[in-house]
Amino acid sequence: MATQLELARQGKITEAMEIVAKQEKMDVNLIRERVAEGTITICANVNHTSLIPRGVGKGLSTKVNANIGTSSAYPDIEPELIKLQAAIDAGADAVMDLSTGDNIDMSRRAIIEKSTVMVGTVPIYQATVDAIKKHGAVVDMTADDLLHAIAVQAKDGADFMTIHCGVTREVIQRMRKQGRIADVVSRGGSFITGWMLHNQKENPLYERYDDILDICRQYDVTISLGDGLRPGCLADATDRAQIQELIILGELVDRAWAKGVQVLVEGPGHVPFDQIAANMKLQKQLCKGAPFYVLGPLVTDVAPGYDHITSAIGGTLAAANGADFLCYVTPAEHLALPTIEDVHEGVIASRIAAHAADIVKGIPGAKDWDLKMAKARKALDWQEQLKLAIDPKKAERYRNARNTPNTEACSMCGDYCAMKIVGEYLNKPMDLCD
Structure with missing residues (x-):
């Protein structure tokens, strides 16, 4: 089965492209051209049957994602399904299932089944939970364990998957040489970094990248290249480790496109206001215009309880300078698992940021x-x-x-x-x- 990217390159207009063109009030031929060049991504797994497709990328309205999912402290899926609906009702374009509690498979499948918006996942979360059950420790996880989790989630219908392929031994060494205040704050990045340091081996997600692309292509999963070394505080922003990882992600974009796989690239994180524009332009240059997905960015470290506001401030500037996809931050960020009301507030704050940027970008309407x-x-x-x-x-x-x-x-x-x-x-x- 051909992907949206491959079909676009063949000159074919798909039903998903027509839906996106209508949503965005754009010529469908322009949508097809940009999908073909990789500057627009339509995250639409062939097995996500309840999905109403949306596009992310060049010339499109800025999209907003909401993170939901169980944790070891709160393993019940029912509240997360209520949060799913709350996010959709508030206008989210996507949700990510970040479940780490028991019954991860059940949680993901329920969310995908009920979601009309794009669903993203982070397969390494499930791989690490399974590795602890199977081997007793995360560091004993194997490359096959990681690929198994990716394959299961792709088959289940995940539309995009965050995979931390750019955290290499070289990148970690640069971080150690320069030094950081917050080290690694990405949960997936920390898992893979700990595994590499313990085993003294290269990142298996990097070494097995072609195998991962084969899985993604089979179900038309968009690979979301995770920034495992994103800055977790202002002091660590735009350092050598972050930029080195971004350079590698740019190379991985080329390899994904060569295999017909759609790509998102993930970005920071905590970034001072005056560095945001440069970060966005650097990503677009290094990754050849691939859609950019950012967490915030948060423009200060001192506002727990109000980080949806610090995120919206950064998100507006980021989107106005090229970011295509904003991951919401809720008032509970850095403090606790968000409530239903936190989810609502986070989505609205990010939508305000996205809309303010869309005015600047001249988005139709x-x-x-x-x-x-x-x-x-x-x-x-x-x-x-x-x-x-x-x-x-x-x-x-x-x-x-x-x-x-x-x-x-x-x-x-x-x-x-x-x-x-x-x-x-x-x-x-x-x-x-x-």
Whole structure:
């Protein structure tokens, strides 16, 4: 079976391309051309039957991902399925199942079955949990264990998979030489780094990359090249290890495209505001325009409880400078497993960042949305304002809680509403002789 990338190269327009073109208000032939060149990815596993395809990449609206999944402390899948629906209802374009608790297979399959949006996974999580059960320790995990987890998740319908192929011995050595404050904060990156240091061997995900691509091609899984050494604090941003890994990821992009496999490239992380634009442009250059998927970036380390805000600040600048896909950060980041409300708040914050960037990027329809809201505010049309709000239910709660029924203005200004006062006078004819 041919992948979206291979079909696009053959000049064929698929149903998924037509759906994406309609969503984005773009010519389907342009979608096909960019899929063919790799600058647009349509993450759509052939076995994910409930999926409504979406595109990620050049010229498309900035997409938002929400992370969900069980943990060893909270192994129950039911709350995660509620979070899945909460993320979709809030407007997420994708979810990632990061389950590490018991019954990982059951959790993933339930999420994929019920999800109408793209589902991503991180196979090394399952491989490490299984390795502990099978061998007694993560460091005893084998290359075959890793490939088995990738194959199972691909067959189950994962649309994209984060795989940490760029963490090589050379990259780790650069990190050790330069030194870091937070070392490795990627969970998958830490697993593979620990394995390599213990066994004194090269990363099996790097050595077996061609085998991984064969699995991905079979199900049209998009490989999301994970940044295992992404900076976990501002002090570690844009260091030699991060950039060396990115160089390797650029080479792996070429190899994936050569095999007909679609690619995303993952990026930082914690990055000072003034370094974000350079990071985005460097990735696009080294990875030949492959879609870029970033976590945040978070622009400060000191806001636990508000990291959805620090993430949105960085996400806006990142997307305006070329990032295509934002992974949300919730208020619970660095503190705890997110609640359903945290998931909602994280998605909305990232969607605000994405939309602000889409206005800058000239995405079709982005400015129109704001113009409609401006006109509704001028007309004091509250129903239209609530309808247009990015989070209508929250906006309605505030409106109803602090205003009397049928009030024309809002309780902030009351009788002194600027738009109402000026509107009354502007609508009167002027006496030009006065």
